[in-house]
Amino acid sequence: xxxxxxxxxxxxxxxxxxxxxxxxxxxxxxxxxxxxxxxxxxxxxxxxxxxxxxxxxxxxxxxxxxxxxxxxxxxxxxxxxxxxxxxxxxxxxxxxxxxxxxxxxxxxxxxxxxxxxxxxxxxxxxxxxxxxxxxxxxxxxxxxxxxxxxxxxxxxxxxxxxxxxxxxxxxxxxxxxxxxxxxxxxxxxxxxxxxxxxxxxxxxxxxxxxxxxxxxxxxxxxxxxxxxxxxxxxxxxxxxxxxxxxxxxxxxxxxxxxxxxxxxxxxxxxxxxxxxxxxxxxxxxxxxxxxxxxxxxxxxxxxxxxxxxxxxxxxxxxxxxxxxxxxxxxxxxxxxxxxxxxxxxx
Amino acid sequence: xxxxxxxxxxxxxxxxxxxxxxxxxxxxxxxxxxxxxxxxxxxxxxxxxxxxxxxxxxxxxxxxxxxxxxxxxxxxxxxxxxxxxxxxxxxxxxxxxxxxxxxxxxxxxxxxxxxxxxxxxxxxxxxxxxxxxxxxxxxxxxxxxxxxxxxxxxxxxxxxxxxxxxxxxxxxxxxxxxxxxxxxxxxxxxxxxxxxxxxxxxxxxxxxxxxxxxxxxxxxxxxxxxxxxxxxxxxxxxxxxxxxxxxxxxxxxxxxxxxxxxxxxxxxxxxxxxxxxxxxxxxxxxxxxxxxxxxxxxxxxxxxxxxxxxxxxxxxxxxxxxxxxxxxxxxxxxxxxxxxxxxxxx
Numbered sequence: 001x002x003x004x005x006x007x008x009x010x011x012x013x014x015x016x017x018x019x020x021x022x023x024x025x026x027x028x029x030x031x032x033x034x035x036x037x038x039x040x041x042x043x044x045x046x047x048x049x050x051x052x053x054x055x056x057x058x059x060x061x062x063x064x065x066x067x068x069x070x071x072x073x074x075x076x077x078x079x080x081x082x083x084x085x086x087x088x089x090x091x092x093x094x095x096x097x098x099x100x101x102x103x104x105x106x107x108x109x110x111x112x113x114x115x116x117x118x119x120x121x122x123x124x125x126x127x128x129x130x131x132x133x134x135x136x137x138x139x140x141x142x143x144x145x146x147x148x149x150x151x152x153x154x155x156x157x158x159x160x161x162x163x164x165x166x167x168x169x170x171x172x173x174x175x176x177x178x179x180x181x182x183x184x185x186x187x188x189x190x191x192x193x194x195x196x197x198x199x200x201x202x203x204x205x206x207x208x209x210x211x212x213x214x215x216x217x218x219x220x221x222x223x224x225x226x227x228x229x230x231x232x233x234x235x236x237x238x239x240x241x242x243x244x245x246x247x248x249x250x251x252x253x254x255x256x257x258x259x260x261x262x263x264x265x266x267x268x269x270x271x272x273x274x275x276x277x278x279x280x281x282x283x284x285x286x287x288x289x290x291x292x293x294x295x296x297x298x299x300x301x302x303x304x305x306x307x308x309x310x311x312x313x314x315x316x317x318x319x320x321x322x323x324x325x326x327x328x329x330x331x332x333x334x335x336x337x338x339x340x341x342x343x344x345x346x
Numbered sequence: 347x348x349x350x351x352x353x354x355x356x357x358x359x360x361x362x363x364x365x366x367x368x369x370x371x372x373x374x375x376x377x378x379x380x381x382x383x384x385x386x387x388x389x390x391x392x393x394x395x396x397x398x399x400x401x402x403x404x405x406x407x408x409x410x411x412x413x414x415x416x417x418x419x420x421x422x423x424x425x426x427x428x429x430x431x432x433x434x435x436x437x438x439x440x441x442x443x444x445x446x447x448x449x450x451x452x453x454x455x456x457x458x459x460x461x462x463x464x465x466x467x468x469x470x471x472x473x474x475x476x477x478x479x480x481x482x483x484x485x486x487x488x489x490x491x492x493x494x495x496x497x498x499x500x501x502x503x504x505x506x507x508x509x510x511x512x513x514x515x516x517x518x519x520x521x522x523x524x525x526x527x528x529x530x531x532x533x534x535x536x537x538x539x540x541x542x543x544x545x546x547x548x549x550x551x552x553x554x555x556x557x558x559x560x561x562x563x564x565x566x567x568x569x570x571x572x573x574x575x576x577x578x579x580x581x582x583x584x585x586x587x588x589x590x591x592x593x594x595x596x597x598x599x600x601x602x603x604x605x606x607x608x609x610x611x612x613x614x615x616x617x618x619x620x621x622x623x624x625x626x627x628x629x630x631x632x633x634x635x636x637x638x639x640x641x642x643x644x645x646x647x648x649x650x651x652x653x654x655x656x657x658x659x660x661x662x663x664x665x666x667x668x669x670x671x672x673x674x675x676x677x678x679x680x681x682x683x684x685x686x687x688x689x690x691x692x
Binding site: 020024027028031032157158159162163166167168169170171172292293294295297298299300311312313314315316317318319320321326327329330333334337338341342343345 | 366370373374377378380503504505508509512513514515516517518638639640641643644645646657658659660661662663664665666667672673675676679680683684687688689691
């Protein structure tokens, strides 16, 4: 089959994927029999464009850099909003990469529902719809016999979610624990090197790791959203995002860090979920002192890591980037290629 | 579909899988729509049994423990050798878990070829056929439209191979490096704690990590076989197993280890493969001093780890067990469930 792709949103993540698709088009065809064209892009700021025969991605990236207006593209239908782009184009794969709202999930939630209802595959990096309605959406996808994927919602393109969902299927996952927020890990790393909290936060902001308002990172809410997605997706939980206990790193002092190191430990912001004896799942975000010889203790800077505890394999840990233009763009690609692999058998 | 499984060989690995299948039968059906029966087992020491309607796995495990003879099973056809079991049973999935011969690949190589020629899926943990003939076998599987999988040949059930093959498809893998032999890593760990080489080796043998003849481990040949499989499978190489350079750990002294630690390094036996500028792949096994803040430096004891370097994700590392009854039994299961996932779409 040929994937006919529509981008809903065309910010950093969408552009990150577009760059990979341009560079790898021939290799993806040769290695994975992956054939695609991009037929539509709809972005609330940059405008929209649709051509059922395919768009020139490089030309679109150039437009974004120069005029910032997708609608300056020479040919095609212009002016369609996101919903019309989902329903009225000949697309069969919707990439939901619009902005994230963790309270309502919108407009992404409606985008995803509409796409599934129209029997289109959906791949996204948007945490909103997944944190709020993953069960409902997976049921809808199953009913419509299409795929919905969201690897990029946790650890960007590092395949933490698909590792738990697919590779460790049958291993008997009992817990997942890890460092799932790069900003706070960067701050703790810099504090160990000698900076105080405020200076380390400032540096994280200067480097683009932390937002101007760093609350979501340093208070643990970003990590919380990710562990809820993991627990609900991989461990069969039905947690709501305000249920788990959540403590960030703002109370950790340079003195705490120094003292722990002397005792053979390192403070890390850990997000975890465990299946309890009664089958329910307990999740949390909290700073923990990790022994220096534990794999998670040596994850430094903005790197992320996740350890699955399993019945048959013991602990399996994956380490990789948790953010970034190319890694998050790749998150979309890994899901798309898995769908391609599944469909190539049918 | 229903998988009708034939075990060719029924030693530690086969029994490890059998135990998981018994424990998880209902869960695997419910969670992954995985339906199976075991119709045949053929083991050169324990005898063979075939019943097209399915065998009682628990009864077979009990027989192995008591009489050691599968042929004491009450019902079914007995006395078929491995080839007749592959060709004449109603099996559609052959598990090749007979003994490993890295020089000729036999008898496993013939088992696998025969199974594929008879259009049966093959899952194995046997390094022999893969190290010697992976390209030929994959071509045959493709021609016959069946699947052939071998996750367990590298890092047992830790999904290192499938991570590179599937999850990191499209990420642009440029290198793979890791600790892929648990015995030598255990010895180096114990030497750091204060034992000399001979005492650490003796302890590894007492614990069952090392063979009576430890040559394959300590001289690096086991690691070499694994990196050749990785390079040929994930990186498109065509290496023969005697081509890469190979140095083991026998020249490393306690003094070397102590000195490195003082300088902020740790000696590890590293197996690696890199794609060079001309597209060829260079592989090696050698002891390396790794900086203590590198993820591979803190992999201790019999644990294994593998780092993929990629164009779009940077480094992605997976850490987990490299051997053991349950982990290697699970390696078969992860491959079987992936085949089930693919086929459920067709």
